[in-house]
Amino acid sequence: MKNFGQKSWMLPQPVLIIGTYNADGTPNAMNAAWGGQWDAREIMISMGAHATTENLDRCPNFTVAFATKDTMVAADFVGIVSAKDDPEKMQKTGWTAIKAKHVEAPVFADFPMTLECRIVKKIDVSEEGYYIVAEIVNIVADEQYLDEKGRPDFERMQLIVYNPIHHTYHAVGAPVGDAFSAGKALK
């Protein structure tokens, strides 16, 4: 076994697109890999100091979309360019922003599924950012990505994940088993 010491190599990482409104009411988006489920109704995100962070300081509402093969290039773009530096940032993505129904934040119609969220807690607030714990207020999904039972179809969404070792995005593949069930074979 080879040792690598301390690395931020939690594998795989999600490709989350955080949607907020700028001070002038225009939408913004950023890419976040350091996030996940916090408890049954809440998620967490590790936020640095970004235009998005300033937006969240003004209004604790945001959306989280899950990046896909089709949105990959623009999803990476919003992770490497700040709205502070490029006023045309969102026009360049080509994404269509509509207002979320339940929170004051944009939903980007180009993504199959989006969480509408409201911050309930900020942890370790400093000039460098903070950790957000946020309630999932609602989940909205494009009908064309629903399965025959009306639930979001994981495979049809063509989600991507982030590999922090090689800094690459990877397509999520076909299912290989049923959770809470496959293991019963060894009981």
Ligand SMILES: Cc1cc2nc3c(=O)[nH]c(=O)nc-3n(C[C@H](O)[C@H](O)[C@H](O)COP(=O)(O)O)c2cc1C
């Ligand atoms: C793959 C990837 C993952 C990222 N993950 C995070 C993250 O978890 N937290 C964070 O604060 N910034 C993260 N970033 C950086 C922000 O997305 C980036 O600084 C962005 O330009 C901020 O945009 P804004 O200033 O317009 O809000 C990530 C960027 C990339 C490309």
